Structure formats: C-alpha cells, structure tokens
Amino acid sequence: MNCRECVEHLYEYLDRELTTDLEREIRAHLADCPPCGEHHDFEVVFLKFLHARCSAQGAPLALRRRILEQLFDE
Amino acid sequence: MTSQPPSPPPPDAEQKRASFEREALAHLDTLYRVGLRLAGNAADAEDLVQETMLRAYRSWAQYTPGTNAKGWLLTILRNLFINEYRRRTRHPETVDVDTIEPYAVFPEVQDEDPQATFFDRIVDDEVLRALDDLPEVFREAVMLSDVEGLRYEEIAKVLDVPVGTVKSRLFRGRRILQARLYDYAVSMGYIKGHTT
Numbered sequence: 001m002n003c004r005e006c007v008e009h010l011y012e013y014l015d016r017e018l019t020t021d022l023e024r025e026i027r028a029h030l031a032d033c034p035p036c037g038e039h040h041d042f043e044v045v046f047l048k049f050l051h052a053r054c055s056a057q058g059a060p061l062a063l064r065r066r067i068l069e070q071l072f073d074e
Numbered sequence: 075m076t077s078q079p080p081s082p083p084p085p086d087a088e089q090k091r092a093s094f095e096r097e098a099l100a101h102l103d104t105l106y107r108v109g110l111r112l113a114g115n116a117a118d119a120e121d122l123v124q125e126t127m128l129r130a131y132r133s134w135a136q137y138t139p140g141t142n143a144k145g146w147l148l149t150i151l152r153n154l155f156i157n158e159y160r161r162r163t164r165h166p167e168t169v170d171v172d173t174i175e176p177y178a179v180f181p182e183v184q185d186e187d188p189q190a191t192f193f194d195r196i197v198d199d200e201v202l203r204a205l206d207d208l209p210e211v212f213r214e215a216v217m218l219s220d221v222e223g224l225r226y227e228e229i230a231k232v233l234d235v236p237v238g239t240v241k242s243r244l245f246r247g248r249r250i251l252q253a254r255l256y257d258y259a260v261s262m263g264y265i266k267g268h269t270t
Contacts, residue, residue, distance in 0.1 A: 007178070011241075011244060011245055011248065012241065015219070015225075015226065015244075017225070017226050017241075035184070038180075038184065038188050039180045039184075041188070041189070042179075042180045042183070042188060042189075042190050043180070045189065045190040045193065046190060046193065046248070046252060047220055047248075049190075049193045049194070049201075050201070050216075050220045050221070050248075050251070051220055051221060051223075053196075053198050053201040053202075054107070054198075054201060054202065054205060054217075054220070054221040055107065055221050055222075056198065057103075057106075057107060057110075058102075058103035058106065058107075059102045059103050059105070059106035059123065060106075060116075060120070063102075063106065063120050063123060063124065064099075064102060066120075066124060067099070067102070067123075067124055067127045067128075068095075068099075070124065070127070070128060071091055071094065071095075071127075071131055072091075074128075074131060074132070
C-alpha cells in the first residue's frame with residue numbers, strides 16, 4: 001500500500017465500504033504514515049461538517065399536516 | 075332521504091394508514107431535504123414530496139414492511155422529479171461531468187490548517203449554496219450519502235447506477251464541494267491559502 005492508493009480508497013474506508021483485507025491494509029498504512037493520517041483526519045472533519053450543516057433543516061409542519069389530511073381523504 | 079353520518083374508516087384502511095405513518099412518514103424530513111436540493115425551491119419541493127407520499131401511499135401494498143422504506147421512497151421521489159419536475163425547474167447538465175477532475179484540498183491546507191478549522195467559519199447558507207452548485211449527478215450522490223446516510227448499495231438502487239459509479243461520483247462530488255468551500259474560505263480571509 002502506497003500513499004496514492006491509500007488516498008484513492010480513503011472515502012471508501014471512511015464509509016466502511018471496503019473489503020476486510022483492503023480495510024486492514026489502509027488502517028496499517030494510516031498508522032505508519034503521518035501525512036496520510038492527517039489527510040484521513042481532515043476528511044473526517046469535512047464529512048462531519050457537511051452532515052451537520054446540511055441535515056439541520058426538516059420538512060415544514062404545514063407540509064406534514066397537508067400530507068396527513070391528504071391520506072385521510074384517500 | 076336520510077343524511078348519513080360520516081362512517082368510520084374500515085379497520086384495514088386504519089391499519090394501512092398507521093403502518094404508512096410509522097414507516098413512511100418517518101422519512102419526511104429526508105424526502106424534503108433531498109427534494110429541496112433537487113428542485114431548488116421550497117414550493118416545488120413541497121409539491122414533489124406531497125406527490126411522492128401520495129404515490130407511495132397508493133402503492134403501499136407493494137412495499138414489504140420492515141425493508142428499506144427510505145430507499146423506496148427516495149426512488150419514487152427521484153423518478154417523479156426527473157419525469158415531471160426537472161423540465162420546469164432545473165435542466166440536466168450539459169457539461170460532461172466525467173471530464174471534471176477536481177483537485178484535493180488537503181495538500182493546500184496541510185501546513186496552515188490541517189485540522190480544517192476554517193470549515194467552522196463558513197455559514198450554513200454558503201454550504202448549501204455550494205451543494206446546489208454541484209452538477210446534479212454529484213449533488214444527489216453526496217446528499218444521499220453524506221446528508222442522509224445511505225450505503226453505496228442503497229444509493230446505487232435509488233440512482234439506478236452501478237456501485238462503482240456511486241463510488242466515483244462521491245469521490246469527485248466531495249472534492250468539488252471541498253474545493254469550492256476552500257476557495258470561499260480563502261476569499262473571505264478565513265484561511266490564507268496558497269497565493270500563486
């Protein structure tokens with residue numbers, strides 16, 4: 001595992017979508033390579049930030065009410 | 075002529091409504107968020123979500139209880155959007171998205187701000203604007219994964235593409251988004267960045 005391969009699979013690693021073997025290789029590389037370790041931490045921060053900032057908004061209450069009324073008419 | 079009092083709904087209709095509320099309506103916020111990012115405005119998003127719920131309710135018999143209701147609903151929403159809304163709101167991209175090769179932000183900030191604290195200073199509206207500026211194929215992949223938490227396999231089903239395509243769209247979508255937010259942070263002076 002080299003740095004380029006590691007960065008290429010970093011998102012899949014963070015998304016827990018890798019095979020067990022590849023996941024193990026990435027984990028070992030991250031532990032041994034400080035720059036890749038920092039890159040990993042950076043992506044973790046970014047993904048958390050993205051989730052927090054984009055998931056705050058929910059459906060308006062009026063919409064929920066309209067949908068419920070609509071179901072009662074069915 | 076006798077006026078009839080409103081009759082209570084038959085028990086199976088009652089049951090259907092209860093299971094729909096429990097399993098489908100629970101995902102209303104997700105549908106609205108995704109609808110809003112697809113349609114681009116609140117009025118169309120509300121119509122889109124309401125119509126999605128109505129269609130889902132009418133075909134509720136086809137849904138197997140306890141399976142992936144979120145994915146099932148998102149598929150209905152997305153198909154409805156493509157077939158009936160996209161024409162009057164946004165247009166599908168004319169750029170060839172496969173040629174977009176975004177750069178990685180981390181090497182740019184590695185020395186100055188490796189912990190990425192500059193992200194914290196960016197306001198929500200700007201983040202959503204950046205998301206809206208993504209080509210649609212990237213925007214929907216990022217929404218489904220990073221905002222709504224679907225697995226690659228589930229995203230592939232909703233978007234009707236192979237898992238490998240989901241992977242590459244997420245990779246590029248996240249990088250484009252990052253680069254755009256980084257440029258914004260530099261322009262606002264939140265981070266010095268590389269002066270060229």
